[in-house]
Amino acid sequence: MIRFLLTKLLYLVPTFLGITLIAFGFVRVLPGDPVLLMAGERGLTPERHAELAAQLGFDRPMWAQYLEFLTRLLHGDLGNSLVTKKPVLAEFFALFPATLELAFVAIVIATVIGVPVGVLAAVKRGSWFDQVSMTAALVGFSMPIFWWGLLLIILFSGILQWTPVSGRISLLYFFPAQTGFMLIDSLLSGQKGAFSSALSHLILPSIVLATIPLAVIARQTRSAMLEVMGEDYVRTARAKGLPRARVVMVHALRNAMIPVITTIGLQVGVLMAGAILTETIFSWPGIGKWMIDSISRRDYPVVQSGLLLIAGLVMLVNLLVDLTYGLINPRIRHK
């Protein structure tokens, strides 16, 4: 178990370095003068240009620049946004809770619906439920989520007027962000109707974001269950005269969940990509939208560091998934 952990951690290092390399190299690959790109100032005189070049380190050899980049990174200095002039890291942490809240609710929805559907589809293989649910899953999986979001907006916000179109909470409410999670903060604020406003703003985007993970989890659970139910130990459980429910929910599911949990964890990476589209459609102020805006505004320090942070985040989540796998797979946990 320990060795398993250590190997995983060890592999992180070169991968992380690779990520930093890409983030670092990205600005230098862009067409144009990197000094101009990163400084964001216009009409530079030659002296100012040289000054900035020295300041940003562009006058030094490439490897020195990279080392400087790494050092600054380890000290938490990821540069400043060209647009807001504020530190990128600070902006990231300010906006991250919004995406986290959205992603969390989405993955909960996807798991709470996806796993039972998958189990039931496997247990009732070939039944109408199986066929309908798996077809629905395939449709969900094939859906362009930006379109799906727009459709839901048309239906629920436009025609039915049940949900709002954008933002995290109605503009009527204003309170200081304590946790950054609107659901919690609105409850803490004590203002009437704040929580339900936050909830109604959250529902549609999280459903849209949850769609693909839900489809994947349902399909994965079904195939994992089918495979497990054909195993010898499930036959033994039946031979022991255990009730059907126990055979499925205790003996089979426990083993099927091992690959499924891995899938759920990996979906987080998918969520990060999906968040970009979802946040754009619903004007949800999270890091996905931040990245899009920065790319179109040519706010390169943000793009460079944002890339780094998001990739680092995904790496971290994957590590957690690997660790969880080691914990729940008895063959690894108990050597």
Next chain:
Amino acid sequence: MTDTTVKLSDAEIRAQMLRDFWYHFKQNKGAVAGLFVFILLVIAAVLAPLLAPHDPTEQFRDALLVPPVWAENGRAGFWLGTDAVGRDMLSRLIYGAQYSLFIGVVVVSIALSGGIFVGMIAGYFGGWIDNLIMRVMDVILAFPSLLLALVLVAILGPGLTNAMIAIAIVYQPHFARLARAAVMGEKEREYVTAARVAGAGNLRLMFKTILPNCLAPLIVQATLSFSSAVLDSAALGFLGMGAQPPASEWGTMLAEAREFILRAWWVVTFPGLAILISVLAINLMGDGLRDALDPKLKKS
């Protein structure tokens, strides 16, 4: 009982395998439906100039945001209505099929060939080459695919070609991993040793001897990547980073339609529906392929 083993020629063996495969594939009704729709798509793309009632870029100034023909204010001649600048939706959708198919084919070709090449070298030679290549693949995989594609397009500049290249780069690791796993599984088999002893060089061994036996998972991944490519390029188009207007790529059409979602539902619904149906068809085919190739995989 007489000994009835007849030696079949290579061509006959291949024909038999194809027949077996088609028999299994046919069993999956969804897959056949998917294939049927896909063929329709190809026909639409190829015969677009003949099938489309209008030119996709022609703007009819007197027919802005016309609803589909069956709705109130619909006009005959514009079956699915028109968009904000008066272009016929149906024609644009039909021409859009060209983009989608083109994108799918190009992206999959690049990702497939690059990924297989890299993956085979990693799996075949092993050691530090394998480690290095796989670390690079891991790094690419650490980035959410859409994000990386976006950044790449930001570097290269928006446009269809750059979008395709960006997406292809992002898909490579999946093929590389599969190819590597396949090679590592086959490397020690007897037929490989036999070929090596007969004097086959490394390149020949990799691509002529081993590769043909590893095709099944690669084919399945190819269909998956095809559909993902259509989705991702539509997403890039939607974000303004893919095919640029006035191109009638379905994602780009959705980007333009966004401000009209509450006023003109058809401008939003139909392009998305086109994407959904195409991707669904390909995914259904992919599922069918996987099931049909699997029993063969297990037999071998």
Next chain:
Amino acid sequence: MQDAILTIRNLTVTFATATGSFTAVDGIDVRVSPREVLAIVGESGSGKSVSMLAVMGLLPETATVTADEMVFDGHDLLRLTPAERRQLIGREITMIFQEPIASLNPSFTVGFQIEEVLRLHMGLGRAAARARAIELFEAVGIPDPAAKIHAYPHQMSGGQCQRVMIAIAIATNPRLLIADEPTTALDVTIQKQILDLLTALQESHGMALILITHDIGVVAETADRVVVQYKGHKMEEADVLSLFEAPQHPYTRALLSALPENATGDRLPTVSDFFGAEGVR
């Protein structure tokens, strides 16, 4: 012969496959008396396991089971009510299988897996089940049983896992234990130990034992009566002494001749020597 505890007449099991219907068992009869050891012998594909799986109700949905009679201790196995099923399967009739490690759930300790049987069928509480489990482990010859309770299947050897399976199978004091090739997957040195354990337990617990095997040599030491099966049909049935001394059916004779112990001459005969390529019948 005493009243049989298990009576099967004209049992047929067919499977629906992609290439049509496949008959695994074709009209066989089986009778087992209480406290009797019956061996069912046959090669792979003879349907010997399938018939017993049909008795336990463990066949997949693609299987169709028909019989003139399939009765255990007065209960019609073809038409069991859920209450009857709970009474019988896993309680009065138990079964152990060929691959012991694979037959145990890898995610739970072996203690958990035996205790759940004790708690469900014997109504024991937590502590009582734990104590009884340790006793049972000791009875089947597992060394250091109190520690092994907490072990996972992959931490134990095949032989030990089979002992666990046997412990689970006798935990409910069944009237009939079905052992489907219990030693085939084990080391030769362990095989005898497990077989001896089975026969010893059969005697001490007074249960009937059906031993399914492809190894006719094993049968001589353990069985009272033998049924020989081939391709879903019953070839011969006799008490063990008669079978070995005067085998009636050519197939039985072929099987016996193929035993290395019975070898005469320099080439070991095979079944096809006796029948040619068309096979038996």
